[in-house]
Amino acid sequence: MYSIFLYSLAKNDQQGYASPDDFNLLINQGATSFLDYLLGEFQSYAYGKPLSKVQFGMNEQVRQRLTPLIQKPVPLTIDSTGFAAYPSDYQQMDAMYTTSMSRIRFTPQHKLYSYLNSQIDPPETNPFYLIVDSGFQFYPITIGAALLSYVKTPPQIVWGNNPDPNGLPQYDEGTSVDPVFYDLDCLEIIARALSFAGLNLELPQVEQYAQSIIKGGQ
Amino acid sequence: METRYSFCERVLRAVYGDQPQDSSNITVNLVNKWLNEGVAIATKQSYKENIQIDGITYVNNSFYTTFKGITISQYEDFIFQIILPQIPLGIGRNEGVGTLQFVDSDGNVSDPAIPLSENQVGYAQQMRPIPNKTLYYSEGQFLYAISVLQLFNYTAKIRMISGGDSTNLNSILNVPDDYLVTCTDYCIKMLRQERAQPRVLMNSGEDNG
Numbered sequence: 144m145y146s147i148f149l150y151s152l153a154k155n156d157q158q159g160y161a162s163p164d165d166f167n168l169l170i171n172q173g174a175t176s177f178l179d180y181l182l183g184e185f186q187s188y189a190y191g192k193p194l195s196k197v198q199f200g201m202n203e204q205v206r207q208r209l210t211p212l213i214q215k216p217v218p219l220t221i222d223s224t225g226f227a228a229y230p231s232d233y234q235q236m237d238a239m240y241t242t243s244m245s246r247i248r249f250t251p252q253h254k255l256y257s258y259l260n261s262q263i264d265p266p267e268t269n270p271f272y273l274i275v276d277s278g279f280q281f282y283p284i285t286i287g288a289a290l291l292s293y294v295k296t297p298p299q300i301v302w303g304n305n306p307d308p309n310g311l312p313q314y315d316e317g318t319s320v321d322p323v324f325y326d327l328d329c330l331e332i333i334a335r336a337l338s339f340a341g342l343n344l345e346l347p348q349v350e351q352y353a354q355s356i357i358k359g360g361q
Numbered sequence: 362m363e364t365r366y367s368f369c370e371r372v373l374r375a376v377y378g379d380q381p382q383d384s385s386n387i388t389v390n391l392v393n394k395w396l397n398e399g400v401a402i403a404t405k406q407s408y409k410e411n412i413q414i415d416g417i418t419y420v421n422n423s424f425y426t427t428f429k430g431i432t433i434s435q436y437e438d439f440i441f442q443i444i445l446p447q448i449p450l451g452i453g454r455n456e457g458v459g460t461l462q463f464v465d466s467d468g469n470v471s472d473p474a475i476p477l478s479e480n481q482v483g484y485a486q487q488m489r490p491i492p493n494k495t496l497y498y499s500e501g502q503f504l505y506a507i508s509v510l511q512l513f514n515y516t517a518k519i520r521m522i523s524g525g526d527s528t529n530l531n532s533i534l535n536v537p538d539d540y541l542v543t544c545t546d547y548c549i550k551m552l553r554q555e556r557a558q559p560r561v562l563m564n565s566g567e568d569n570g
Contacts, residue, residue, distance in 0.1 A: 246383050263390050
């Protein structure tokens, strides 16, 4: 990815250069940006409808692209007040179950009263959760355990390197971390990273190329 | 035959056209509530059709359910109260439940008690007692048995029109298939109506808006 990135930026190293550190910074921003795109950017909502052009779980293909980041259901530790902190790499909810695979439904805060006092679906047998600042608030608070499936933060991509005798960085496999995204998606991430680099280097051609890939595809 | 849960699941799929989402508002328990009314409508439909087809008023045996082990408590002197699993349907002329019997701790079952209609309750006690028979009458959710025996030492066994045990989703839904379609139509109609209401998308916080 670094080679393609560098190739796109610098023709014979005359127009621009990005150091490995620049690359590591920008490519991770590119990955985050692509994740946001797959999860459903607010900016692309249709008028009057909270629906993006592309959004999480929209179809099997979009979901497939995210599968490297969809965590298998993990048990949550819920304290006696019904609170469970988000996992450290939590990005977005996928599904929540009880340990016996019954549903735990999401409810926004302003419906708490209705759900908590429901006689048709009492919380004791129909648990639900709220999303609060640092975790999940479960009702009934005595629920004890839950299973959470979620979208993880992508691990940091690193182009590890060591300087050769001439001081030029050489690839070091040992300290490198590959992207978890599928190969198909790497161009999407590179294009987003190039967009930042083009801005920084004031290279309109790079910026234009990046935008054409992001908006129109290859 | 199907269980209540299976029926509710079938209705949910028809209403949502899919498996309902985690945040879906129409739940199995909600369908189960509508189902009680659906069963009543199906029973009434059966009653009316029996008049039209056979010329006599009756409800088919398929709609009846037997409930056992119901506790009996003393309400007043010589009057004992039984709480029914549901308020008996008000179809045509009936005395609430089909039969009421008493079961002792050894499992011995009495002969059925004698039902009283609404106005018989008023004068029955002025009449000569029927030897060895217990009289009862129903009011809403309750049955009242008139007896000099300490009936709280027994449990009640009753047979009444009912869709089965509505509190147990795994119980069999006690409606014959030819009238189950009436329940299905009713439940789907009411729930589609709920689903078709315009919803405020702002501040809903739910993915299915």
